[in-house]
Structures are given as structure tokens and as C-alpha cells.
Amino acid sequence: MEHFSAGDDLIRKLTSNYFDMVLKKILFASLFFAGIVTLFAGCQDSISGFEEEPPQLPPTESMDMSFSTFDTEEAQLTSSSDFEAENEHFSHFSNAAIRAFVMKTVVDLNLAIPKVLLTAATQADPEFSEDNEWVWSYSSSHQNQNMEVRLAASEQSDGQVVWDFYVTNSALGLDNYLLFTGITSPENRIGTWTYYRLLGENDGEPVSELSWNITDENQANLQLEVLSNRNGNLGDTINFEKDGHIKSAIYFNAEEDSTVEIEWNSDTNEGYLIAPDYNNGEKACWDSNFENTECG
Template sequence: MKNWKISGVILTLIMIFASSCEKSGEPNEQATSPELPPFESMAIDFGAFDENGTSGKAATLVYDNKAPNGNWVFSRIVVGVWSSALYTTLAVPVASFQAAITQTPEKISDDTWQWTYSVDGFTSEYTARLTGQLTANKVVWNMYITKMGIEGFDEFLWFSGESALDGNSGEWTLKQSPERPDAMLRIDWERSGDEIGSIRYTWIRVLDDQENADPFRNSYLEYGLQEGNLDAYFSANVYDTNLQEFTEVDIEWSRDTYEGRVRAVAYFEDLLWHCWDSNGDDIACE
């Protein structure tokens, strides 16, 4: 009888141990933080069209299709509208998101993680708090930013977004500023392998700074990758204040050599491509 009791105790311990091992071995989909979307999902590399960017080109701001680098300069002006919005008007939230990638999050609830840190690179002191919430079919992101000191502001939800659970697609919505907390820019993105395969910036602001209807609303710039020597493109549909209408612009270029071409009927008054070489100088298209 005594041996039976001992055997029973041992059997019970074995069952408890086996049960605990089984539970600890069960996969937990929310055991780790959701993967941050890549920084390029918000701000792609505009270097090929920067005046002092990676291409090493230099050009005037005034477009002249008779200038030796007029085709590239015109393309740079079109792209520069969007680059300026991201790195000037929206510089703080963009830099805040970039900094999040180097931070370690903490879990603050069963399905939500939080990244909290200071943002470097500005004369004022900014603190960012990014949250990522796992849901059944997506991750919901919210970026809150606080500014200390002169003209400081309390925590402000500067942008929000969603990304697919596999991390291959998503969208962002960025507001203009704490002083004008209106949605300004929507970004839709998709990843192709290890890089962004396509991204579209859409201007969604309803009113401009003078409280008038924003004529630029619904303008967009789409970036993507394609096959061939000119392996990247921009497709733009933007409101031109001089023409007072929406115009289409197509741009293709090589990410290796920076040579490219542009087509814009409203500006060149033809349906032809207009090309530039790796130095940014106009050349005849082949």
C-alpha cells in the first residue's frame, strides 16, 4: 500500500511536469513585439533628385528646357515638392520614426508594445512614443510626440498607420503640425523582397494655410521598381498653380548610373521622352 502511494505521487508529479512543459512549449504569437515597417515605407531615398544628393549633380531651381540639364532639373522640381514636405514640414515625425528602429520596445498590455525615446537632430527637445498594437489581421501604429521648451506642446498624435502581419504592406497618415492638426499626407506602400517595391504619396489636406480649399488635394506621386536599365520610376499627377490644372508627369531613371528620362505633355508640349545622362545633362533619347 505504501509503495502504491509513492508511485501515485510520482505519477502525479510526472503529469504536472509534463503539463507545464507542454504549456511552455506552446507557440505564443504575441510573445514578441510586432516588426516595425522599414523607414523607407515612409521616406524613400530621393537622393537621385536632390541638388546635392547621391547623384552629385548641381542645378538651378529655375526650370528652362533649353538649359543643358533642363530635363533632370524639371524632374527634380516635380519630385522635390514631396521630398520637401517630408524633410521640412514633416521633418520631426519622419525623424522620430527613423529613430524608433534603433530602440527596444516594452510590452504595455497583452497586445500592445511601446517605444519611448528622445529624438536627436533638432535644436529643440522632442520625445517620441510609438505604440504598435497587434490585432487579428494587422498591426496598428500611433506616434505621439512631445516638445519641451520654447513653443513646446503636450503629447500630439502626429501620425498613425497600419501594416500587414507579414510586414509586406501598409499605410501611414501624417498630420501637418500640432498647430494645424489636419491630415496632410497619406502614404501607401508595399515591400518587394528586402526593399520597397512601390509607394504612393497622396496629398489629402482639405484646407491650405489660409483656410482656403487646398487645390493640391488629391495630387500624388508614385514610386516603383521595374525591369530594365531604367529600373525605377515616378508617376505623378499634380496640380500646377501656373496652369491651374492637374498635370501628369512620368519619370524613369537608373538607380546605378542616375541617367533617366521624363515625359510631361503639359510642359514639353509633345508625347516624347526627354532624356539626361549620368551627369544630368540633356541628351537625345535612343
């Protein structure tokens, strides 16, 4: 049986400057938008005289690819390199957890900021503008720095809704900057999000696109495609599905032309991994205790 080793390319990436850069970008995003939720929550004065009901905000689940099973304290201990070295019978889950971390990093780079802003918008009330748009718009000022966030929604002739999210920040030189845009079906179950580059060279270029289909709170399908090479992920895709407690993620690495599939049960912790460079490319399963087991 072929096992994952520290010499593999995946480990090299995890310990490279690439992931140092990734973590710094995520930290910057979290610091920059740390006050957004408070900003929205503090501006909820009721608005009367609406000409009609505003469109329902897209569900936050439209940006939610959850790998929480791999984030628990027990899971992190089991997937540590020291633990795996002494307990080879946990190798299937350990290998899957490393790959889940890679997927989660790609997801966070592309969806962390939009998800924060969309979540914050659910706490606010919109108003109808002269441009026939529903607008969620707020601003704050701190130490001579001005910030404004504005979400505009317009309805199309076919009943679809277009969503544009703009950011203004004097300290960063952003003036009504289009951060992400989306379109949703009339029933608000199907849609797409396009996320744009915030700062640096080629700012304003599309970074990624997310297509989503949510049947109900227990069933969802999300597919993320990376459109920019800013972090070396151009062409990568992640297809995430949720069917009750059963979740799966299929990651296509465009540079390596390889596909990894992970499926797990968020209730029982059981799951499997299929990767071309592990276990001879054959299905590798683990049980509810994260131990290697025969696949059914």
C-alpha cells in the same frame, strides 16, 4: 521643341513665398526633432520578462522616396539655370531636376518628421504594457522643458498591427499628441501611414496618407496623397516606385490637373521626363552624362 523657361508657372512657384514657407517649416521640423535620435539612443536599457516577442517595426523604407540622383554635386551644377543657359543640350535633365525638387519638397513636408521618429525607434527596446500594447516610450528634460515620445503597437485579430506615435512637449503645449498612425500587414510588407497636423489652426487634421508595398530591399512602391491644403497641395499625389536601380516618380498636381513622370537609373544616371508643358508633352531623355539624347 518647347523648352522650360523662367516664365513658366513651376519657376514662379519655386521663387515665391510658398517655397520660403516650405523651407521654414522643414527647418522648424529639423530643429524641433533634432534631439529625438539622441533621446532614443540614450534609453536602451535591456528589458527582460517580455510575455512575447514584440512586432517588427515597419521598415524605414516605407517612408523613403529618394531623389538622391538629383542631389549630387554634378547633377546640381548641370541643372543650374546659368549652366543650362550656356548648355542647352542638358535641358532635359535640368528640367527634370527642377521638378524632382518640387516633388522632394512635398515629400519632406509630409514625411520628414515621421521618418526621423521611425528611424529613431529602431534603436530602442519596447516593453509590454497593461493595455496589451508594445510601447517604446522615452522622455527628457532640458531647461524646464519636458519632452516625451511614445510609440504604441497593438495587434488586431487578423494579425495586422496598428501603430500610434504620440509626442508630448511642454514648450509647445503638446500633451500626448497623436502625430502619426499606421497599419501594417502581418508579414510587414504592406501598410499605410497617416500624418496629422502638428501646430496651428486645424491641428490634428489629417495632413497626408502614405500607402506602401515593399517586396524586398530592391523593390518598393509608395503612394503619397496630400489630404490638407495647408501648403496649397490638397489632392496632389506622388507615386514612387523602385525596381533595383530603376526609380520613377509620377506627380499629379490637382490644382493644375496635370501629371509629370520622371524615371531614372540611380546607377547610370540615365533617365527621362514626360511633362505636358515641356518638349510638346513628348518623352525627353538624357544619358549617363546628363546630356540630351534620343529616347530608345
